[in-house]
Amino acid sequence: MEKIVRPENMQRINNLQLANAFIEEQVSLIREQVKDKKVLLALSGGVDSSVVAALLIKAIGKQLVCVHVNHGLMRKGESEQVIEVFGKELDANLIYVDATDRFLDLLQGVSAPEQKRKIIGAEFIKVFDEEASKLKGISFLAQGTIYPDILESDGVKAHHNVGGLPEDMQFSLVEPLALLFKDEVRVVGKALGLPANMVDRQPFPGPGLGVRCLGAITRDRLHALREADAILREEFDINGLAGKVWQYFIAVPDFKSVGVKNDKRYEGWPAIIRAVNTVDAMTATIEEIPYAVLHKITARITAEVEGINRVLLDLTPKPVGTIEWE
Ligand code: XMP
Numbered sequence: 001m002e003k004i005v006r007p008e009n010m011q012r013i014n015n016l017q018l019a020n021a022f023i024e025e026q027v028s029l030i031r032e033q034v035k036d037k038k039v040l041l042a043l044s045g046g047v048d049s050s051v052v053a054a055l056l057i058k059a060i061g062k063q064l065v066c067v068h069v070n071h072g073l074m075r076k077g078e079s080e081q082v083i084e085v086f087g088k089e090l091d092a093n094l095i096y097v098d099a100t101d102r103f104l105d106l107l108q109g110v111s112a113p114e115q116k117r118k119i120i121g122a123e124f125i126k127v128f129d130e131e132a133s134k135l136k137g138i139s140f141l142a143q144g145t146i147y148p149d150i151l152e153s154d155g156v157k158a159h160h161n162v163g164g165l166p167e168d169m170q171f172s173l174v175e176p177l178a179l180l181f182k183d184e185v186r187v188v189g190k191a192l193g194l195p196a197n198m199v200d201r202q203p204f205p206g207p208g209l210g211v212r213c214l215g216a217i218t219r220d221r222l223h224a225l226r227e228a229d230a231i232l233r234e235e236f237d238i239n240g241l242a243g244k245v246w247q248y249f250i251a252v253p254d255f256k257s258v259g260v261k262n263d264k265r266y267e268g269w270p271a272i273i274r275a276v277n278t279v280d281a282m283t284a285t286i287e288e289i290p291y292a293v294l295h296k297i298t299a300r301i302t303a304e305v306e307g308i309n310r311v312l313l314d315l316t317p318k319p320v321g322t323i324e325w326e
């Protein structure tokens with residue numbers, strides 16, 4: 001296939017006016033390409049797929065069918081937000097599949113990171129394929145491919161494409177963001193009226209919390225991770241760190257230590273805070289979080305999250321540590 005190349009003189013979309021012009025142009029191109037046919041989109045709720053969805057809804061409305069697969073490894077509130085924004089506010093044709101049990105059953109007892117990734121990736125394709133085969137008359141598949149995906153598709157990050165789609169699907173592609181950089185996608189998303197917390201989201205791996213719930217995933221530890229992560233995000237928001245730090249999250253390892261809660265012995269997992277800054281995710285530095293904020297986060301997580309009895313801070317830059325813990 002011909003490689004897509006961004007024209008050198010293409011203007012950087014960095015304001016509302018340019019975003020609106022881009023949207024207008026794409027809306028007519030999409031209508032021209034799709035005509036009265038139907039388009040299928042795997043809508044994860046991440047920035048790219050959300051912006052593609054909003055753009056296609058504007059262009060072709062109910063001819064777009066969005067499928068949101070909840071693999072049970074989403075962050076707190078994410079699937080709910082997809083349903084709220086796309087299903088309700090934008091009145092999209094949205095199919096919501098709660099496949100939590102399928103994924104967690106398959107992952108039971110599996111501790112090797114690469115095997116976990118493979119299971120999640122393969123099952124995602126299976127669930128999506130099953131949903132697609134129930135639908136009639138789909139001619140196109142929309143994808144949130146952006147320009148860095150095209151630039152990177154030749155190597156280093158290939159393993160990050162977990163959650164990709166079946167290669168044998170017989171659809172023509174609709175990829176309206178293929179020439180855009182991430183910052184431009186966010187500007188376009190805002191111009192389309194998507195909520196700020198959706199378009200300004202930090203990167204989140206396809207296998208989701210699966211890579212942060214270390215070792216063999218159990219439902220109770222996954223729940224603890226999700227709750228602790230939600231507290232971290234909330235406190236970063238309140239304390240003005242959310243817009244400043246590139247990526248921040250909690251990882252929970254699969255071992256316990258002894259602690260004391262309500263005057264009783266309390267065995268629990270540690271919650272590890274990771275907060276890094278980077279330009280391209282190839283190297284990363286550590287964000288210095290004020291101690292007062294760390295104390296507050298620690299107090300809240302240990303008081304509010306069942307199963308966690310310690311909070312640790314990871315001070316390791318990349319290299320030598322990767323950004324994720326897995
Ligand atoms: P590492 O851990 O390799 O991560 O330093 C670099 C960046 O990539 C993200 N990441 C992923 N993104 N699918 C993705 O879309 C994945 O499977 C995946 N794994 C890691 C990670 O969050 C970090 O931003």
